[in-house]
Amino acid sequence: MxxxxxxxxxxxxxxxxxxxxxxxxxxxxxxxxxxxxxxxxxxxxxxxxxxxxxxxxxxxxxxxxxxxxxxxxxxxxxxxxxxxxxxxxxxxxxxxxxxxxxxxxxxxxxxxxxxxxxxxxxxxxxxxxxxxxxxxxxxxxxxxxxxxxxxxxxxxxxxxxxxxxxxxxxxxxxxxxxxxxxxxxxxxxxxxxxxxxxxxxxxxxxxxxxxxxxxxxxxxxxxxxxxxxxxxxxxxxxxxxxxxxxxxxxxxxxxxxxxxxxxxxxxxxxxxxxxxxxxxxxxxxxxxxxxxxxxxxxxxxxxxxxxxxxxxxxxxxxxxxxxxxxxxxxxxxHYQQLGGQxxxxxxxxxxxxxxxxxIYIPEFLRNVLCCGVDSFRLARKRIELRARKKRAGGLADAGEHMLATKESYQDSPGYPMSPNYPTNPPPSTYYPSYPQH
CATH class of the missing domain: 1.20.1070 (Rhopdopsin 7-helix transmembrane proteins)
Known part of the structure; x- marks a missing residue:
């Protein structure tokens, strides 16, 4: 052999x-x-x-x-x-x-x-x-x-x-x-x-x-x-x-x-x-x-x-x-409901x-394309989240964190209850989450 x-x-x-x-x-x-x-x-x-x-x-x-x-x-x-x-x-x-x-x-x-x-x-x-x-x-x-x-x-x-x-x-x-x-x-x-x-x-x-x-x-x-x-x-x-x-x-x-x-x-x-x-x-x-x-x-x-x-x-x-x-x-x-459609x-x-x-092949192509569209949406969502975190981090470094709590804002200098707070503060000092004074 x-x-x-x-x-x-x-x-x-x-x-x-x-x-x-x-x-x-x-x-x-x-x-x-x-x-x-x-x-x-x-x-x-x-x-x-x-x-x-x-x-x-x-x-x-x-x-x-x-x-x-x-x-x-x-x-x-x-x-x-x-x-x-x-x-x-x-x-x-x-x-x-x-x-x-x-x-x-x-x-x-x-x-x-x-x-x-x-x-x-x-x-x-x-x-x-x-x-x-x-x-x-x-x-x-x-x-x-x-x-x-x-x-x-x-x-x-x-x-x-x-x-x-x-x-x-x-x-x-x-x-x-x-x-x-x-x-x-x-x-x-x-x-x-x-x-x-x-x-x-x-x-x-x-x-x-x-x-x-x-x-x-x-x-x-x-x-x-x-x-x-x-x-x-x-x-x-x-x-x-x-x-x-x-x-x-x-x-x-x-x-x-x-x-x-x-x-x-x-x-x-x-x-x-x-x-x-x-x-x-x-x-x-x-x-x-x-x-x-x-x-x-x-x-x-x-x-x-x-x-x-x-x-x-x-x-x-x-x-x-x-x-x-x-x-x-x-x-x-006559069947028992299984929880499906x-x-x-x-x-x-x-x-x-x-x-x-x-209808198999059209369905296959549609689902594969939808997966691609969903993947694009997920990638865009992750990019937006990273950008949002980056902006939030920049504001934190500048001392103006947009997600600051009300308590921390009250303790900050220039809060309206402070006697030194101006009667008509400039618009730049307003925080969107609180009423303007």
Whole structure:
């Protein structure tokens, strides 16, 4: 067996094009030979294993989608759940397609990255929808909070319902899906120009830089979401909201795919642990490079991870029992008020489909733009506060602090009760907060 690694520095830049060299898409699929010589047809065994996990994932996903469409009582929350439910099967299907055509893997996984970004966005907006009633109840109220996040660092907030904390979390969360889309586009462009260089850790290629930025972006959003979950832990408990379970259904696969599928497998290829073959132990006698072997293992990791996440969604993304119909003939909607914005009557399956999927992209763009507008407002507000503090500090140095108390003003020389105070003082000595004498 010979190693098929290609991590030399002179392998980057490589030949440009969306299709990169490789024989992974060309081996024969002789299913009858698998039962007689399974060790000579590992690519078929892996393909069948991925297909099995894919069938399970799609079966569970379609079951949940149909349940939501038939019991669509809470559009503010259920639209996000319906979008997240399709994330595991679609991502796994695209990964499985890249298993069949490794030469187009970068192009195929571009669309998988888009679904991943949208899933993260909908996870956060779903949690925001759950918090909406509590936020309206606390409108204008300052509630200080001090809590520990993952027992590692302490967070002190002047008001957990304030604009400052909300916009900061919005920025830290939305940077991940926005960067994921940019990352996918950069991967396609550099791949077409031969500058992606996924098979090497050369700093002359874009792949190593994208991995570093992805690691940073993932760390930022994890910190933000863990903080978000910790700050509103009382609300999750009060509303019986499975926020942590929903979080792991979405972020768990992303973490497993990145840390295990990308970092670990790439490191094993670089360390010559994962090797290529010379074709002597293959039924079609085709050699396999280490990157092609790694790609097959990578897809298996994705399919297994997404299947597990989909099974967890049966618990955390199912239709709430309190929103389900009392009977098959119940079209009025006998449900228990959950504190959210429930519709008086359930929407029809078609209207639910329109609300959940067809208005998705405009809503995503609008919310991202609104986040930018809110960020601008927050920055302007902070600038005004700093300027106000600076002016107040200058007045304090001059002995004319605008926020001076009445008692301190009375004790000051020249106060009207003093016998030496002039009968008609000049206007410059007046203080706006007190009557003129």
């Amino acid at each position: 010979e190693s098929g690694n290609s991590t030399a520095e002179d392998s980057c830049p490589s030949v440009g094009g969306l299709r990169h060299a490789g024989l992974f898409g060309q081996p024969s699929f002789n299913f009858l030979d698998v039962w007689q010589h399974p060790t000579y047809n590992w690519h078929i065994v892996g393909w069948l294993a991925c297909l099995l996990f894919l069938v399970i994932t799609w079966s569970v996903a379609l079951t949940l989608v149909i349940r939501h469409l038939r019991n669509y009582y809470d559009p503010q929350i259920q639209r996000h759940k319906l979008r997240i439910i399709l994330y595991p099967p679609v991502y796994a299907t695209l990964a499985w397609a890249s298993y069949l055509r490794f030469d187009y893997a970068t192009t195929i996984l571009f669309f998988a990255t888009l679904f991943e970004a949208f899933a993260v966005y909908n996870l956060y907006t779903c949690l925001q929808a759950y918090l909406a009633p509590y936020r309206e109840e606390a409108q204008g109220r300052k509630e200080a909070l001090s809590t520990k996040v993952l027992f590692l660092f302490k967070v002190n907030l002047k008001s957990k319902w304030g604009m400052h904390f909300r916009i900061i979390i919005d920025i830290l969360v939305y940077q991940f899906p926005i960067w994921a889309i940019i990352d996918a586009l950069v991967s396609l462009i550099t791949q077409s120009r031969g500058l992606y260089c996924e098979s090497s850790f050369s700093f002359r290629g874009a792949h190593v830089y994208l991995v570093i930025i992805n690691f940073t972006s993932l760390s930022i959003i994890l910190t933000a979401l863990f903080t978000y979950l910790a700050v509103f832990s009382d609300q999750w408990k009060a509303g019986d909201i499975h926020a942590h379970g929903m979080f792991w259904c979405v972020k768990g696969p992303i973490m497993a795919i990145f840390y295990l599928g990308e970092l670990l497998l790439s490191g094993l290829v670089y360390a010559d642990v994962i090797k290529g073959t010379d074709g002597t132990h293959s039924s079609d006698h085709l050699p396999w490079t280490a990157d092609e072997v790694k790609s097959g293992i990578y897809v298996i990791v994705i399919c297994v991870t997404m299947c597990i996440a989909m099974l967890l969604m049966l618990r955390y993304f199912n239709v709430d029992r309190r929103m389900a119909r009392a009977s098959p003939d119940d079209n009025v909607g 429930l519709t008086p009557n359930k929407l029809s399956p078609w209207m639910a489909f329109v609300d959940a999927y067809l």
